[in-house]
Amino acid sequence: MSLPAITYRRKPLSKSVVVRACLVAVFCGWLMAVAGPPIRADSAQVDLALVVALDCSGSVDEEEFALQMNGLALAFRRPETMEAIAQGDLQRIAVSVVHWSGSKSQVTVLPWTVIATAEDARNFADSVAATLRGVDPGATAISSMLLFAEILLDQAPRANRKVIDVAADGPGNIGPPLDAVRGKLLGRGITINGLAIENEWRKLGIYMQNKVAGGADHFVVTARDYEEFADAIFRKLLKEITGPGVS
Secondary structure (H helix, E strand, O other): OOOOOOOOOOOOOHHHHHHHHHHHHHHHHHHHHOOOOOOOOOOOOEEEEHHHHHHOOOOOHHHHHHHEEEEEEEHOOOOOHHHHOOOOOOOOEEEHHHEEEOOOOOOEEEEEEEEEHHHHHHHHHHHEEOOOOOOOOOOOOOHHHHHHHHHHHOOOEEEEEEEEEEEEOOOOOOOOHHHHHHHHEEEOOOEEEEEEEEOOOOOHHHHHHHHHHOOOOOEEEEOHHHHHHHHHHHHHHHHHOOOOOOO
8 A cells, every 4th residue: 555645835934034044144155255265284384395305225224224214303302493493484394204215216204294383293203213214225316306306395285495305325326317307496496405424425515515405595414424314414404494594
């Protein structure tokens, strides 16, 4: 037996209800116009978007790799780093870490992370310290790494400054022509800074200054060996975070 169809009859809305509904709609529209569109987490603006690119080529053994990672972690644990971040207009930066070696060996081991509080800095330092080597030892493809970092910067939060922090213990020996790649990035307003670890190449700092670094307020920091890496990366981060005018 089929059931009888059920029909519903809506009671007509009163004039006062219609008026109130219209007023609410107008008020909500006004609020949206004043507040603007909702802010997405991935569109947050930062003072600095920084790619820290660490050398994992064949010249870097496991002990030297560990000194790089522990040195970077220590730099973000130091209170001076957070004090430097707090000097910025927006008081927050975004950082990503890349391991690199040969022309096809670049890996983002830590994705973009916004650091705005001391807790953010501590958590990021813990992640750095726990990160394993992301690529196999190979050649030293600085140009390929720069192209990889360029793509990574395109995915970063909007930033007032974009910087690639290149740590290396030897000159580039494979990959696209370095001069052309460097010029391309500088033309886009990206700054390239260098950290030259001179345990094998005593004039590596000069090479990085002439061939790698460039852009607004660029600079190169040198370390005589990996034992000095922690101090060098700390000094470098302070200068990069605070920006122009820091000695």
